[in-house]
Amino acid sequence: MKKFSTHVGIDVSKSTLDVCILKAEGMSVVGMSVVPNTQQGIRRVFRELRHLNAYGDDTLFCFENTGVYSVPLCLCLSEAGLPYWEVPALEIKKSKGITRGKTDRTDAQDIARYSVRSLDKFKASSMPEVEIQRMKVLFAERDKTVRALKLFESTTEGAAFLPPSIYKSVESQNRKTIAYLRKALRAIDAKIRGVRERNEPLNAQYNLLRSVPGIGDVTATYMIIATGGFKRFGSWRKFACYSGIAPFQYASGSSIRGKTRVNHLADKKMKSLLNMAVLSAVKHDPELKEYYERKKHEGKNPMLVLNNIRCKIVSRAFAVIDRASPYVNLKKFAA
Structure with missing residues (x-):
C-alpha cells in the first residue's frame, strides 16, 4: 500500500472548489482555500502546493464524484500526471459518523481525513477513454429523448375520451413533435454506432456481448459505458453488485433473520436493462427457458429465478469478453 505524505481534500461544486491540504503525519491542516472550478483555479491550487513543497507523486487528491462538475479537475490532474481518487459521495457521507451542520469548508476537511483513514481502499482513478465519454453523453441524450417520446405519445390515449374538436387542437402539433423526436432518436443512435465502430476494441466488445442471448443493442452499449470498456470491474460478481442484482443476507444475532435480498443501491438504468434482457433470454434461449x-416447478419464487438468470447473463457477458470469443450455446450440441 502506497503512503502519501500530503492529502488534498476537495469539495466540488458547480462554480467553486473548496480545498483542504492535510499532512498525513499528525492529521494537521496546512492550507485551506476556495478557488473557481476552472483550469485557472486548479492551477492556483498547484501553485500553493509547490509553495508548501507538496506538489508531486507524494500528494494524493481526493474528491467526490459529482458528475460533470468534477470533469475539469479530473482533466487537469490527468494531464499533470498526479494521483487522484474519485470517491462516491455516499461512501464519504457514511464514513463521517455522527455530524451536526454542514459547510463546504468542513466537507473538504472531511474528504481529506477520509483519504488518510481509508488509504487501504485506495485505487487510483483515471479518465475514461474519449470514445466512452462520447458514448456516455450521447446515451444520456438518447435516454432523455426516449422519455420525451413516451410522454408525447401518451397524448393519443386521450383521443378516445375527448371530443374530436378538442383533440384536433393538439393532434397536428403532437404528431409533428413525435416525428421530430423519432428522427432525433435515429440520429443519436447513428452517432453512438459511429463512435463505437471507429474504435476497434469497443466494437469487438459490442459484437461479443451481442452474441449472448438476451443482450441487445442498447444493453450492450450501456454495459460498455458502465464498465468503462470492461476495465472498472475485476469480476462479474462486482458488476452484479453495482447493477443491484447481487443478493445480500440480513441477519444479526440469533433473533434477526431477514430475507436475503438485493440492495437498492445500484445503477438503476443497468438494472432496468438487465430486466429486459432476462425476459428476452427466457423467451429465446432454450437453456434459460x-x-x-x-426452478418454478420446484416451487422457487419466480422473481428469485429471474434474478438468478440476470446473474447468469452478466457472468456470460464477462466470460465472452475475457475469452475474446463469442458465446456458444452448448445445449444444442447435447445428445
Whole structure:
C-alpha cells in the first residue's frame, strides 16, 4: 500500500472548489482555500502546493464524484500526471459518523481525513477513454429523448375520451413533435454506432456481448459505458453488485433473520436493462427457458429465478469478453 505524505481534500461544486491540504503525519491542516472550478483555479491550487513543497507523486487528491462538475479537475490532474481518487459521495457521507451542520469548508476537511483513514481502499482513478465519454453523453441524450417520446405519445390515449374538436387542437402539433423526436432518436443512435465502430476494441466488445442471448443493442452499449470498456470491474460478481442484482443476507444475532435480498443501491438504468434482457433470454434461449420452468416447478419464487438468470447473463457477458470469443450455446450440441 502506497503512503502519501500530503492529502488534498476537495469539495466540488458547480462554480467553486473548496480545498483542504492535510499532512498525513499528525492529521494537521496546512492550507485551506476556495478557488473557481476552472483550469485557472486548479492551477492556483498547484501553485500553493509547490509553495508548501507538496506538489508531486507524494500528494494524493481526493474528491467526490459529482458528475460533470468534477470533469475539469479530473482533466487537469490527468494531464499533470498526479494521483487522484474519485470517491462516491455516499461512501464519504457514511464514513463521517455522527455530524451536526454542514459547510463546504468542513466537507473538504472531511474528504481529506477520509483519504488518510481509508488509504487501504485506495485505487487510483483515471479518465475514461474519449470514445466512452462520447458514448456516455450521447446515451444520456438518447435516454432523455426516449422519455420525451413516451410522454408525447401518451397524448393519443386521450383521443378516445375527448371530443374530436378538442383533440384536433393538439393532434397536428403532437404528431409533428413525435416525428421530430423519432428522427432525433435515429440520429443519436447513428452517432453512438459511429463512435463505437471507429474504435476497434469497443466494437469487438459490442459484437461479443451481442452474441449472448438476451443482450441487445442498447444493453450492450450501456454495459460498455458502465464498465468503462470492461476495465472498472475485476469480476462479474462486482458488476452484479453495482447493477443491484447481487443478493445480500440480513441477519444479526440469533433473533434477526431477514430475507436475503438485493440492495437498492445500484445503477438503476443497468438494472432496468438487465430486466429486459432476462425476459428476452427466457423467451429465446432454450437453456434459460428450461432452467426457469424447472426452478418454478420446484416451487422457487419466480422473481428469485429471474434474478438468478440476470446473474447468469452478466457472468456470460464477462466470460465472452475475457475469452475474446463469442458465446456458444452448448445445449444444442447435447445428445
